Amino acid sequence: xxxxxxxxxxxxxxxxxxxxxxxxxxxxxxxxxxxxxxxxxxxxxxxxxxxxxxxxxxxxxxxxxxxxxxxxxxxxxxxxxxxxxxxxxxxxxxxxxxxxxxxxxxxxxxxxxxxxxxxxxxxxxxxxxxxxxxxxxxxxxxxxxxxxxxxxxxxxxxxxxxxxxxxxxxxxxxxxxxxxxxxxxxxxxxxxxxxxxxxxxxxxxxxxxxxxxxxxxxxxxxxxxxxxxxxxxxxxxxxxxxxxxxxxxxxxxxxxxxxxxxxxxxxxxxxxxxxxxxxxxxxxxxxxxxxxxxxxxxxxxxxxxxxxxxxxxxxxxxxxxxxxxxxxxxxxxxxxxxxxxxxxxxxxxxxxxxxxxxxxxxxxxxxxxxxxxxxxxxxxxxxxxxxxxxxxxxxxxxxxxxxxxxxxxxxxxxxxxxxxxxxxxxxxxxxxxxxxxxxxxxxxxxxxxxxxxxxxxxxxxxxxxxxxxxxxxxxxxxxxxxxxxxxxxxxxxxxxxxxxxxxxxxxxxxxxxxxxxxxxxxxxxxxxxxxxxxxxxxxxxxxxxxxxxxxxxxxxxxxxxxxxxxxxxxxxxxxxxxxxxxxxxxxxxxxxxxxxxxxxxxxxxxxxxxxxxxxxxxxxxxxxxxxxxxxxxxxxxxxxxxxxxxxx
Amino acid sequence: xxxxxxxxxxxxxxxxxxxxxxxxxxxxxxxxxxxxxxxxxxxxxxxxxxxxxxxxxxxxxxxxxxxxxxxxxxxxxxxxxxxxxxxxxxxxxxxxxxxxxxxxxxxxxxxxxxxxxxxxxxxxxxxxxxxxxxxxxxxxxxxxxxxxxxxxxxxxxxxxxxxxxxxxxxxxxxxxxxxxxxxxxxxxxxxxxxxxxxxxxxxxxxxxxxxxxxxxxxxxxxxxxxxxxxxxxxxxxxxxxxxxxxxxxxxxxxxxxxxxxxxxxxxxxxxxxxxxxxxxxxxxxxxxxxxxxxxxxxxxxxxxxxxxxxxxxxxxxxxxxxxxxxxxxxxxxxxxxxxxxxxxxxxxxx
Ligand SMILES: Nc1ncnc2c1ncn2[C@@H]1O[C@H](COP(=O)(O)OP(=O)(O)OP(=O)(O)O)[C@@H](O)[C@H]1O
Ligand SMILES: [Mg+2]
Numbered sequence: 002x003x004x005x006x007x008x009x010x011x012x013x014x015x016x017x018x019x020x021x022x023x024x025x026x027x028x029x030x031x032x033x034x035x036x037x038x039x040x041x042x043x044x045x046x047x048x049x050x051x052x053x054x055x056x057x058x059x060x061x062x063x064x065x066x067x068x069x070x071x072x073x074x075x076x077x078x079x080x081x082x083x084x085x086x087x088x089x090x091x092x093x094x095x096x097x098x099x100x101x102x103x104x105x106x107x108x109x110x111x112x113x114x115x116x117x118x119x120x121x122x123x124x125x126x127x128x129x130x131x132x133x134x135x136x137x138x139x140x141x142x143x144x145x146x147x148x149x150x151x152x153x154x155x156x157x158x159x160x161x162x163x164x165x166x167x168x169x170x171x172x173x174x175x176x177x178x179x180x181x182x183x184x185x186x187x188x189x190x191x192x193x194x195x196x197x198x199x200x201x202x203x204x205x206x207x208x209x210x211x212x213x214x215x216x217x218x219x220x221x222x223x224x225x226x227x228x229x230x231x232x233x234x235x236x237x238x239x240x241x242x243x244x245x246x247x248x249x250x251x252x253x254x255x256x257x258x259x260x261x262x263x264x265x266x267x268x269x270x271x272x273x274x275x276x277x278x279x280x281x282x283x284x285x286x287x288x289x290x291x292x293x294x295x296x297x298x299x300x301x302x303x304x305x306x307x308x309x310x311x312x313x314x315x316x317x318x319x320x321x322x323x324x325x326x327x328x329x330x331x332x333x334x335x336x337x338x339x340x341x342x343x344x345x346x347x348x349x350x351x352x353x354x355x356x357x358x359x360x361x362x363x364x365x366x367x368x369x370x371x372x373x374x375x376x377x378x379x380x381x382x383x384x385x386x387x388x389x390x391x392x393x394x395x396x397x398x399x400x401x402x403x404x405x406x407x408x409x410x411x412x413x414x415x416x417x418x419x420x421x422x423x424x425x426x427x428x429x430x431x432x433x434x435x436x437x438x439x440x441x442x443x444x445x446x447x448x449x450x451x452x453x454x455x456x457x458x459x460x461x462x463x464x465x466x467x468x469x470x471x472x473x474x475x476x477x478x479x480x481x482x483x484x485x486x487x488x489x490x491x492x493x494x495x496x497x498x499x500x501x502x503x504x505x506x507x508x509x510x511x512x513x514x515x516x517x518x519x520x521x522x523x524x525x526x527x528x529x530x531x532x533x534x535x536x537x538x539x540x541x542x543x544x545x546x547x548x549x550x551x552x553x554x555x556x557x558x559x560x561x562x563x564x565x566x567x568x569x570x571x572x573x574x575x576x577x578x579x580x581x582x583x584x585x586x587x588x589x590x591x592x593x594x595x596x597x598x599x600x601x602x603x604x605x606x607x608x609x610x611x612x613x614x615x616x617x618x619x620x621x622x623x624x625x626x627x628x629x630x631x632x633x634x635x636x637x638x639x640x641x642x643x644x645x646x647x648x649x
Numbered sequence: 650x651x652x653x654x655x656x657x658x659x660x661x662x663x664x665x666x667x668x669x670x671x672x673x674x675x676x677x678x679x680x681x682x683x684x685x686x687x688x689x690x691x692x693x694x695x696x697x698x699x700x701x702x703x704x705x706x707x708x709x710x711x712x713x714x715x716x717x718x719x720x721x722x723x724x725x726x727x728x729x730x731x732x733x734x735x736x737x738x739x740x741x742x743x744x745x746x747x748x749x750x751x752x753x754x755x756x757x758x759x760x761x762x763x764x765x766x767x768x769x770x771x772x773x774x775x776x777x778x779x780x781x782x783x784x785x786x787x788x789x790x791x792x793x794x795x796x797x798x799x800x801x802x803x804x805x806x807x808x809x810x811x812x813x814x815x816x817x818x819x820x821x822x823x824x825x826x827x828x829x830x831x832x833x834x835x836x837x838x839x840x841x842x843x844x845x846x847x848x849x850x851x852x853x854x855x856x857x858x859x860x861x862x863x864x865x866x867x868x869x870x871x872x873x874x875x876x877x878x879x880x881x882x883x884x885x886x887x888x889x890x891x892x893x894x895x896x897x898x899x900x901x902x903x904x905x906x907x908x909x910x911x912x913x914x915x916x917x918x919x920x921x922x923x924x925x926x927x928x929x930x931x932x933x934x935x936x937x938x939x940x941x942x943x944x945x946x947x948x949x950x951x952x953x954x955x956x957x958x959x960x961x962x963x964x965x966x967x968x969x970x971x972x973x974x975x976x977x978x979x980x981x982x983x984x985x986x987x988x989x990x991x992x993x994x995x996x997x998x999x
Contacts, residue, residue, distance in 0.1 A: 226772045226775070227776055227777075227779075229770070229772065230772060230789075231789075232764070233764055233769065234789055234793050234794075234841065235761040235762065235764035235766075236793045240793055244778075245778060248780040249780055
């Protein structure tokens with residue numbers, strides 16, 4: 002029971018700090034003279050224009066720069082060549098061979114139903130006339146993932162073999178994972194401009210961390226005895242790596258590849274902003290023209306691709322784990338030989354009779370009914386008659402009582418108060434170092450001239466996070482008490498987590514029109530799974546002995562929840578909230594595209610107008626904001642962690 | 650494989666010689682060693698210097714073809730010691746000589762050759778490669794040193810048969826029981842024809858009955874192969890059963906080295922004596938150890954017994970006849986006498 006007392010002390014102290022913060026804030030507001038408002042615009046250090054000048058110089062001199070002539074250009078040309086070759090190859094194969102081929106592979110690994118579903122999925126791409134875009138997206142993804150693996154596995158191996166490399170790499174990987182995908186586009190843009198290769202490079206960089214992490218982890222997790230056995234037979238270090246470490250790390254590496262694929266897919270739409278083309282561009286254009294039906298069609302195609310690739314790479318992980326152990330070799334290969342032969346025959350037949358394209362007559366679209374539904378929804382769901390019910394009044398309510406006052410307060414109230422408040426929260430969450438970091442960070446945001454925009458984004462983030470917690474926490478608690486609810490929720494949460502962030506915007510725009518509110522709603526949907534999941538997990542993993550002990554004192558259910566389960570589950574719940582905050586931020590930034598305003602919109606403007614400087618300023622502010630929020634929520638979670646002596 | 654007759658067992662020709670071996674984990678090595686020399690106990694050294702003195706000043710030698718058992722409680726440094734013998738762990742101080750070569754000064758390449766041809770090891774948790782079939786596990790040592798696929802599979806098949814796993818060659822380790830896994834570990838170690846075999850608690854993870862089978866099998870193998878074995882265990886009865894000689898470790902130091910009989914008959918201190926309490930002494934002690942001296946003119950009746958005879962064979966006679974029994978040496982000459990009173994003192998000491 003000692004752990005209980007320790008923890009409830011940890012629970013009360015933050016409350017005292019919070020009280021202190023409120024008092025401090027009140028005091029500051031009273032004491033500061035009138036007239037100190039938003040961060041003074043004349044303190045803008047003009048970082049953006051400077052970046053633009055560098056870029057100008059870069060562009061006008063790039064023909065003479067060695068890095069371009071001998072490195073970037075050849076690199077970019079060969080990647081481009083690879084991409085095109087792969088794309089042409091895929092396009093040359095008749096569509097029905099693709100459908101059947103994917104069905105065959107999935108059928109083998111995931112059973113007959115899996116094969117049929119996958120074939121149907123492939124049919125979707127062709128039948129909706131999205132074939133070319135799908136092939137583009139798929140090729141870009143494949144090449145990006147292949148590059149990420151080609152870079153990530155060796156780096157992961159290095160990290161596993163040298164603690165020194167690992168220590169250097171870890172903070173980099175950590176911060177890479179907290180940054181919204183958006184941010185990666187901006188520096189790439191500076192060096193490469195808008196085209197497919199830069200978008201591919203951004204994808205590779207964004208998707209790289211999981212392979213590195215999990216390769217490193219997989220190798221480090223090889224049991225010591227296994228290593229010692231390898232060494233004792235006199236393996237050279239190369240033999241040890243090839244024969245002992247790598248084979249045992251395969252499942253972990255494949256799990257990393259799975260995550261990498263999902264990450265690469267999740268930035269498909271964003272990468273389209275700098276010229277990735279494909280399905281992402283389709284969604285982007287459709288959204289710009291407010292053609293919701295078309296956006297849904299392409300968005301669904303991305304979701305489909307995500308789900309299929311996820312299943313596929315998951316089953317790869319399974320295959321890796323079995324090590325192909327349980328099939329006898331002959332049987333294993335015969336299936337593939339036969340299937341491959343039939344498919345090749347089909348392809349050749351198609352080429353000879355010249356029937357390779359999907360017949361236009363059979364094409365299919367459900368954009369029109371959706372557009373109809375959207376119009377209907379706009380006319381009818383927006384407001385029910387004159388009643389204050391519907392999405393319109395709901396957004397108005399959220400705007401009036403949530404985002405607007407918060408935004409106005411944050412951006413127009415005296416800026417030192419905001420800086421100090423941030424500093425205080427940071428100090429309370431983790432100590433002096435973070436206090437300093439967040440004060441410097443917020444001031445830098447001001448100096449970049451992004452104060453008002455950042456406060457706008459921050460206010461949206463706060464409102465969305467609060468909503469996610471208010472909805473997610475009770476759902477998590479409920480799920481922890483009812484197995485059927487947990488089981489029912491799991492596939493929903495799984496799906497929410499596989500859908501690329503951008504696709505959330507589409508349905509939300511249908512219902513809520515454009516503006517800040519749809520962005521917030523999309524963020525809540527996108528970011529809610531971790532709170533629900535981890536609340537459920539945290540409560541379920543409370544030591545049953547402690548719960549029984551409390552029951553023996555005759556607590557009510559409510560007392561049990563508030564006095565025992567929630568406090569003990571707090572570290573886990575807070576870890577969930579940390580993830581939620583980061584997801585919300587990533588989404589709020591993207592929502593700039595549907596009128597979300599704030600930093601996201603500014604970054605998009607920068608990208609769209611080739612005002613890289615502006616993009617840089619907005620991007621840097623996003624990075625700073627993300628880092629501060631991440632560290633604060635992590636520090637907060639760490640506070641609730643029981644002291645380590647208590648853990649054993 | 651080594652034949653004990655080929656070797657003289659002179660000091661320069663011992664398979665393993667260890668003198669003054671230390672292993673200290675941590676940074677302030679010198680402080681920790683100084684404290685250990687002053688008999689400060691381990692937990693205090695850890696608190697003061699942050700170092701763990703896992704092995705301190707270990708000196709012993711292993712003879713050709715014997716099973717040398719290292720026995721001690723958990724955490725007494727046995728694993729660390731045996732890992733020093735193959736340089737899986739670098740000793741902090743001291744000298745280890747394998748086959749006349751100084752291990753500490755051996756360059757990487759020679760060390761690798763030594764491990765490829767001379768020393769093999771069997772691990773507590775088997776240390777099998779889960780991604781390789783049984784046969785590929787067994788053939789690993791040969792593969793690493795560059796044998797052709799044909800050669801190594803042939804040898805591996807032989808070894809698999811030797812340990813009684815015929816028919817399991819193409820299974821994966823996870824499909825085997827614990828006892829079978831350790832047979833694979835053994836076959837893998839034997840496949841490279843080592844002169845020296847190191848065992849780090851190989852049978853600790855096995856059920857008692859299977860453990861007994863494996864012990865018997867190991868003794869059988871030793872009869873046939875005659876290689877030098879260093880065997881680690883925390884089980885004193887296992888040590889008695891397998892060991893030609895036993896070293897007893899406590900907190901990193903070797904407190905006594907001797908034959909099972911010497912240790913049971915004359916434990917060096919209370920720590921060692923504690924282990925011997927539950928030992929059925931009549932199965933360990935021999936006539937030579939417990940006999941009393943005899944004057945040439947003493948008249949003794951009855952059939953004499955050999956010095957090497959175990960007490961459990963003599964006791965029934967001693968108890969029923971109730972009078973002293975003469976003991977004769979290898980040449981048949983009388984060298985002592987078994988007095989019931991003296992014998993009972995050995996058997997029921999304490
Ligand atoms: N790599 C290491 N770093 C630090 N301390 C270690 C390391 N390896 C072993 N030790 C410490 O050295 C001491 C001896 O450990 P060792 O594993 O040799 O004991 P053991 O006799 O084999 O015990 P067991 O019967 O449990 O296997 C222990 O206190 C252990 O904590
Ligand atoms: Mg050990």
